[in-house]
Amino acid sequence: xxxxxxxxxxxxxxxxxxxxxxxxxxxxxxxxxxxxxxxxxxxxxxxxxxxxxxxxxxxxxxxxxxxxxxxxxxxxxxxxxxxxxxxxxxxxxxxxxxxxxxxxxxxxxxxxxxxxxxxxxxxxxxxxxxxxxxxxxxxxxxxxxxxxxxxxxxxxxxxxxxxxxxxxxxxxxxxxxxxxxxxxxxxxxxxxxxxxxxxxxxxxxxxxxxxxxxxxxxxxxxxxxxxxxxxxxxxxxxxxxxxxxxxxxxxxxxxxxxxxxxxxxxxxxxxxxxxxxxxxxxxxxxxxxxxxxxxxxxxxxxxxxxxxxxxxxxxxxxxxxxxxxxxxxxxxxxxxxxxxxxxxxxxxxxxxxxxxxxxxxxxxxxxxxxxxxxxxxxxxxxxxxxxxxxxxxxxxxxxxxxxxxxxxxxxxxxxxxxxxxxxxxxxxxxxxxxxxxxxxxxxxxxxxxxxxxxxxxxxxxxxxxxxxxxxxxxxxxxxxxxxxxxxxxxxxxxxxxxxxxxxxxxxxxxxxxxxxxxxxxxxxxxxxxxxxxxxxxxxxxxxxxxxxxxxxxxxxxxxxxxxxxxxxxxxxxxxxxxx
Numbered sequence: 001x002x003x004x005x006x007x008x009x010x011x012x013x014x015x016x017x018x019x020x021x022x023x024x025x026x027x028x029x030x031x032x033x034x035x036x037x038x039x040x041x042x043x044x045x046x047x048x049x050x051x052x053x054x055x056x057x058x059x060x061x062x063x064x065x066x067x068x069x070x071x072x073x074x075x076x077x078x079x080x081x082x083x084x085x086x087x088x089x090x091x092x093x094x095x096x097x098x099x100x101x102x103x104x105x106x107x108x109x110x111x112x113x114x115x116x117x118x119x120x121x122x123x124x125x126x127x128x129x130x131x132x133x134x135x136x137x138x139x140x141x142x143x144x145x146x147x148x149x150x151x152x153x154x155x156x157x158x159x160x161x162x163x164x165x166x167x168x169x170x171x172x173x174x175x176x177x178x179x180x181x182x183x184x185x186x187x188x189x190x191x192x193x194x195x196x197x198x199x200x201x202x203x204x205x206x207x208x209x210x211x212x213x214x215x216x217x218x219x220x221x222x223x224x225x226x227x228x229x230x231x232x233x234x235x236x237x238x239x240x241x242x243x244x245x246x247x248x249x250x251x252x253x254x255x256x257x258x259x260x261x262x263x264x265x266x267x268x269x270x271x272x273x274x275x276x277x278x279x280x281x282x283x284x285x286x287x288x289x290x291x292x293x294x295x296x297x298x299x300x301x302x303x304x305x306x307x308x309x310x311x312x313x314x315x316x317x318x319x320x321x322x323x324x325x326x327x328x329x330x331x332x333x334x335x336x337x338x339x340x341x342x343x344x345x346x347x348x349x350x351x352x353x354x355x356x357x358x359x360x361x362x363x364x365x366x367x368x369x370x371x372x373x374x375x376x377x378x379x380x381x382x383x384x385x386x387x388x389x390x391x392x393x394x395x396x397x398x399x400x401x402x403x404x405x406x407x408x409x410x411x412x413x414x415x416x417x418x419x420x421x422x423x424x425x426x427x428x429x430x431x432x433x434x435x436x437x438x439x440x441x442x443x444x445x446x447x448x449x450x451x452x453x454x455x456x457x458x459x460x461x462x463x464x465x466x467x468x469x470x471x472x473x474x475x476x477x478x479x480x481x482x483x484x485x486x487x488x489x490x491x492x493x494x495x496x497x498x499x500x501x502x503x504x505x506x507x508x509x510x511x512x513x514x515x516x517x518x519x520x521x522x523x524x525x526x527x528x529x530x531x532x533x534x535x536x537x538x539x540x541x542x543x544x545x546x547x548x549x550x551x552x553x554x555x556x557x558x559x560x561x562x563x564x565x566x567x568x569x570x571x572x573x574x575x576x577x578x579x
Contacts, residue, residue: 077097078099079097079099080097081099082099082178082179082180083100083101083102083103083158083177083178083179083180084096084097084099084100084175084176084177084178085097085100085111085175085176086165086173086174086175086176087116087132087174087176088171088172088173088174089172089174090115091115091116091117091132092113092114092115093111093112093114093115094112094113094173095112096108096112099178100178103148103150103180104119104148104149104150104151105150105151105152105153106151116128116176117129117132119148119149120146120148120149121146121147121148121149123147124146124147127144127146128144128146128160130144131144132162132174135163135164135174136164136174138164139163139164140163141161141162141163142161142162142163143159143160143161143162144159144160145157145158145159145181146158146160148178156180156182157180157181157182157184157185158179158180158181158182159178159181160176160179161176161179162175162176162177163175224247227247228247231325232322232325233246233247233321233322233323233324234246234247234320234322235247235321235323236310236318236319236320237318237319237320237321238317238318239286239316239317241282244318280294281293281294281305281306281307282307282319282321284307285308285309285316285319286309286316286319289316290309291306291308291309292306292307293305293306293307295326301325301327301522302325302327302330303323303324303325303326304323304324304325304326305321305322305323305324306321306322306324307319307320307321307322308320308322327522356394356395357398360391360394360395360398361395363387363391364387364388364391364392366384366387367383367384367385367386367387367388367391368384368388369384370384370387371384396427412454412455413452413453413454413548414452414455415450415451415452415571416450416451416452416455416458417448417450418444418448418450418451418490418501418503418568419444419448421453421455421458421459421462422442422462422488422503424455424459425462425463425466426440426442428463429463429466429467432470433466433470433486436470436473436474437479437480437481437484438474438484438485438486439484439485440485440486440488441485441486441487441488442488442489443487443488443489444488444489444490445490445491445492448490448492448501449492449570449571450571451501451548451568451569451570451571452548452569452571452572453548454548457547457548458544458548458568460540460541460544461541461544461545461566462503464537464538464541465505465541465564465566466505467537468537468538468564469486469505469507469509469562469564470486472507472509472562473485473486473507473508473509474509475509476508476509476510477509483508484508485507486505487504487505487506488504488506489503489504489506490502490503490504491504493567495567495569498569498570499569499570500567500568500570501567501568502565502566502567503565503566503568504563504564504565505563505564505565505566506563507562508560508561509561509562510558510559511556511557511558511559511560511561511562512554512556512558513558517554517556520538520554521538521539521541521542521552538552545566545567545568548569549568549569550566550567550568550569551567552564552566552567553565553567
């Protein structure tokens with residue numbers, strides 16, 4: 001209150017002094033003036049006064065605006081989100097805002113004229129000193145990051161952006177903005193920590209994945225080895241019948257010109273694809289989405305084919321084809337069935353022989369009575385002779401059938417003459433041969449050495465070959481014909497230094513195609529139409545001949561002739577005797 005009254009008193013004194021000086025100056029400048037001049041002068045003074053008042057108003061408005069701007073600047077400077085500090089070349093603080101003081105936790109009044117460098121922690125003071133030197137040496141903005149000491153608090157990370165500035169008196173100063181980056185540094189440290197932890201986890205996972213990959217490779221190798229060792233063929237097929245994978249087995253005879261079947265289409269690899277297309281389980285598997293099974297004959301082999309669908313959601317994306325060669329299994333079953341049939345035939349033959357032998361014996365005896373009681377030239381004696389002859393023939397047929405069907409004697413081998421075996425075999429087929437109009441010519445040398453064989457088994461082989469020749473001749477000549485004949489011959493040969501016998505069956509029937517000769521003895525391969533042949537006759541015949549140490553040979557020209565040759569070694573004692 002005292003200050004305000006003294007100020008008003010001072011203004012009053014100045015006003016009185018101004019008025020006194022104004023009167024003195026007016027008397028000096030205008031000593032004698034007319035009334036008219038005085039009026040003009042007063043008018044000019046009034047105009048000038050109005051001008052001064054207007055200028056005074058403008059100055060007052062400008063002053064108010066400057067005050068408002070200064071107030072805004074002060075607020076912006078003092079309460080800015082970053083700290084502001086001004087230092088001289090000696091590094092002493094000339095000016096600082098409240099934010100910077102708050103960053104250090106020190107009153108602003110205590111900051112003025114303090115050394116700015118000392119507010120940085122000791123390890124970062126050299127960095128800040130170099131920063132200030134760069135600022136004063138170049139007129140460019142420079143930045144650095146350091147840590148400031150904070151009273152009663154943890155150290156604070158800041159980013160200092162500085163630029164050189166000249167004071168009105170030409171003194172160089174350094175203006176610096178101080179941005180608190182503690183949160184960013186904390187985030188960066190946390191990021192580094194997390195990155196290190198992530199790197200460690202990645203390393204651990206990589207190691208685990210590497211171990212898993214090695215384990216997978218090992219299991220994959222074992223799995224592939226296992227699949228390759230499987231005797232059956234495994235093929236993975238796409239819906240377009242493209243082979244995606246195959247285990248490399250030879251159950252299917254694939255095209256040898258193609259090195260890697262994977263990526264090829266199955267129909268390009270199979271020699272006899274029509275056989276598989278007739279009842280293709282793969283097509284049905286893709287269509288039904290179910291397991292499909294089929295048994296087909298392919299290249300003389302019997303194949304059991306199973307197709308398994310592989311699904312992704314509800315779509316069959318591929319099919320796994322399992323191909324098993326069951327030829328041997330089927331052959332063994334067929335042989336077992338045939339053995340059972342032979343056993344049944346033996347029982348039937350034994351019963352027939354028992355039932356027929358007694359009446360035939362009576363018929364032969366009645367015929368013999370006619371021969372004994374009638375005159376030599378009488379018709380009754382001739383009839384009796386015919387009765388005895390035909391009765392003996394019936395008895396021989398029954399005996400041969402009984403001998404052929406005796407299962408317990410089919411494993412015995414003994415020296416046997418080939419002519420006798422051929423004769424016994426012809427007895428069982430001669431009626432059919434004669435009925436079909438086939439000429440049978442048998443020309444066997446009298447000096448043929450005996451062979452060490454099982455009589456019934458070789459007899460079975462001969463009957464099989466004769467039946468095949470009958471079929472070939474009937475196919476070519478449905479009726480009687482001069483070339484409808486079967487020639488059976490034999491000759492002595494030496495095979496690999498061992499005396500042997502060739503028994504040759506030569507017919508002029510339909511013959512065998514050249515490409516079928518290599519597979520003619522495979523199980524279930526047959527040149528006959530379905531239902532007329534089992535495809536086991538020649539296979540069984542070959543096995544029997546091989547079991548006797550011999551071989552089964554074929555010579556044929558399609559539509560001209562066929563020669564089937566049974567090669568059997570001579571009985572050992574006869575061979576050693578030079579027979």
